[in-house]
Amino acid sequence: MKSIKFRSFLDATRLHLILALVAAAIFISHAQAQESPYIVTYDHYLEEPGSLEVEYFSTFGTQRAGNDFHAFWAEFEYGATAFWTTELYFDGQTTFNDSTIFTGFRWENRFRLLQREHFINPVLYIEYEQTSGADKILKEVEGHDVESDYAVPNTLARKEHDHELESKLLLSKTLYGWNIAENTIATKNLTGGNPWEFGYAIGASRPLGLKASAQRCNLCPENFIAGIELYGGLGDRYSFGLHDTSHYLAPVVAWNLPSDWTLRLSPGFGLNDDSHRFLLRWGVSREFSGFGEMVERLFGGHKQ
Secondary structure, three states: OHHHHHHHHHHHHHHHHHHHHHHHHOOOOOOOOOOOOOOOOOOOOOOOEOOEEEEEEEEEEOOOOOOOEEEEEEEEEEEEEOOEEEEEEEEEEEEOOOEEEEEEEEEEEEEEOOOOOOOOEEEEEEEEEEEEOOOOOOOOOOEOOOHHHHHOOHHHHOOOEEEEEEEEEEEEEEEOOEEEEEEEEEEEEOOOOOOOEEEEEEEEEEEOOOOOOOOOOOOOHHHEEEEEEEEEEEEEOOOEOOOOOOEEEEEEEEEEOOOOEEEEEEEEEEOOOOOOOEEEEEEEEEEEOOHHHHHHHHHHOOOO
């Protein structure tokens, strides 16, 4: 038993180290950004054109019918144009007293439908996911996803292969410092005859200070953004509604450092018996402006 636990620890250490090295290899420039505190909900702000943001997130989840778990993912988000942001995810997880495994990848795209700021700002979200049934990052909740689904041992769950198309309509508005965002989710598993599944996410947030300080500082109120998220499933095409669905309420906070790093923290609490009782999420990210221009210079050579 001790040897199994030690091998699981080594596997987890290797996977975390790989993700950290990949992220560190891209930390090559400086930028300044005021990042949202949300981890599940999306607002209408896209990545700056030509900028790259590298992010690492973790989710610790309690499990009443099985072993607790720690799921983690790395994100690489690039501002392709002023109205298009594209993003690549790599997911993994450690289930305690079980194993550490890679669970898949996701390709996300967000398209801003209106160029200027409006009373409501709509964004179209389209994502392709190729993951195993052992994926536990809980980036969103849809359909009849409930706590018991995550209690299956990794050896069995990893045999399930999901190819999903996920769409979201993101609606967001910022007024008097407050951001209010609502996401409507529709997901289709392309394998088999699975029905469309639905979900939602709602967020509200505000900086602790709206006026910028005269001097550069780490602990200025405007560097902290606090808020709250509410998210959960809405069943599927054949059984739409709240029956056999899970829902979560989660305070969120982000600390935007002048050194261009952003730290996020979010303790989440299940609102019914089908939800995990507790989810703890945290993340770190950094944005790099001018990444696209640097790549062009690197591979484009000198102009004549």
